[in-house]
Amino acid sequence: MVNKIFTIIAGIGVPLTIIASLMHWSSIAMFLIGAITVIALSSFMGRATESLAVVSGPRIGGLLNATFGNAVELIISIFALKAGLIGVVLASLTGSVIGNLLLVAGLSFFLGGLKFKRQKFSFHDAQHNAGLLIFAVIVAFVIPEIFSMSMNETETLQLSVGISIVMIALYLAGLFFKLVTHRGVYQHSEGEEYSEHEEPEWSKKKSILILLIATLAVAYVSENLVHTFESVGEQFGWSQLFIGVIIVAIVGNAAEHASAILMAMKNKMDVAVEIAIGSTLQIAMFVAPLLVLISLLMPESMPLVFTIPELVAMATAVMLTVSISNDGESNWFEGLTMLAAYVIMGIGFFLL
Template sequence: MKKNAFFIMLIVTFALSGIAHYAHWDMIAQFAFSAIAILFVAGFLGKATESVAHYAGQRLGGFLNATFGNAAELIIAIFLVREGLFDMVKASLTGAIIGNLLLVLGLSMLLGGIKFKQQHYNVEAAGHNATLMIMAVIGLFVPAVFVTSENFSVRKDEILSLSVAGILILSYLLWLIFSMITHKDILADEQAPPDHGEEPAWSKRTSVLYLITATVMVALVSEWLVGTLDTFSARFGLSELFIGAFVIAIVGNAAEHSAAVMLAMKNKIGAAVEIAIGSSLQIALFVAPVLIFVSTLFGQTMDILFTPIELTAIAVAVFIAQSVSRDARTNWYEGALLIMVYLILGIAFYLV
């Protein structure tokens, strides 16, 4: 019954969002319907990836969930890049990184920790995740410092941005080879409890079909949503920074929220951490660099220079997330701390 109600709401909100867009309703109404629709579409994406994860295993499943969960952010960002809204793109990437590290991981630890006093996952994976998070900060921090302090020309800025983007993508691809092929046994989550005969929501073929369908739906709703952002931000006096870093990020992270929290409450904190931290790493090491190359295809290269505010937010999120996750043990209090840091950043971004 609940599943039928979800699919009815999914279809209704998606249809209303499409009607609002193509019938040229008031922009605020378009924004509202698109934002609600993308929550249900992202939830559908989360359910599909969780079902696929059942067949693929927890680690690969967590990676797939993070990848398809990031489809919303990537697709929204591509439309923003096409419109030349580079500042909003960077803000949305910042929001996606801190949203996953603080809000998604925080909620997972909090709700999972309330149900289970202490949860454990692979300590090797925790250590490598911490190192990769620092790598991501270095990749975003170094260009900003050098270009600003040395007053690089536009050409040098482009060369540095494209070079760093290529190196970050290579680093991420090497991590996939390391974690999924050469060292997958070492990084396997041995702490994960058995499924006890739990059946996936759908068959393997249906799960893959739904995954593709959900991704297409995310692409459509994302395009409708992006078209309303200028009017929405102007109407309510919100900065592009706040819209990108919190509104778009929270909406786009809906898939990760639902899947990670659900897994944590099943005592599968390893998969939840893989989704939250893995998603942030994917944004910083793969999605952001890919967008640099995508912008070049559109005729104007977006640099990889994040503002001091954005870099500070990312560094703070990485620092606290690394601190609470490095020992591969979690509890509800650590989750609460992550959420508190997210609230601090949210208030600061709102006042910009």
């Protein structure tokens, strides 16, 4: 039923976006149409990657879901960079980190925990991800902020470029570690059932085709969506920080949100955790550094320097997630705790 609704919304939303752009509809109308259409298109990306995950396993499936899910945000961020909205881009990266860790993982733990009292996932993956999360957010994001206090803009940008290259290299090395040299070394958690006879919704070729078409459609809709941010923010009294941290992050990560929760409610926690935390690592260690490098081609370059509230929010989200997930188990109360933290941060960013 839900899939049919998203299909209808996507089928109507894309033509409406074209019409709204040509006829110059109001910014609010274009924003609402664009946001809902991106979410509907993201559902197709989620279903396609889920079909691929059936034949690829939880790690590769989760990585595929996170990658194509983050492709939406990467596209939105590139258009935002082109429009000079650097504050929105940095805020959306912040929103992705706290959204994936607290909202996506929190909802997965909470809703999955309501159905299954005690859910398990890979203890070794949890510890591996914990170390990378601490590095990516607390080390690689905090250092530019501290060092930039005694640097000029050129030096800060050079530092950001250097850190970005190191982070991308380490992220790729991490993939090589998990998928090549240590693939299968650490077995999946006990108690998690994978159906060997589970049939994918779509074939491999159809899934890849749908991913490509949905990504192209998202690219077009996102370009129109970005141009509404400033006007909508002024009319509703939203700051660029709030738009980036909450609105863009939720819309841009809609695919991961739906897929991770669905996997958790099927008690496939390895996939759910890989989507939520794997997506966060990809944002922090690949997408953010990549945007810094891409910005060098834009009229205005983007240093990897966040505001103090953004850094505190991301560091808090990382420490809370690490402390809750490090034992390789979850329950509904832990999920509720993470959701409460997200709501508190959302209120703070709204009032800033």
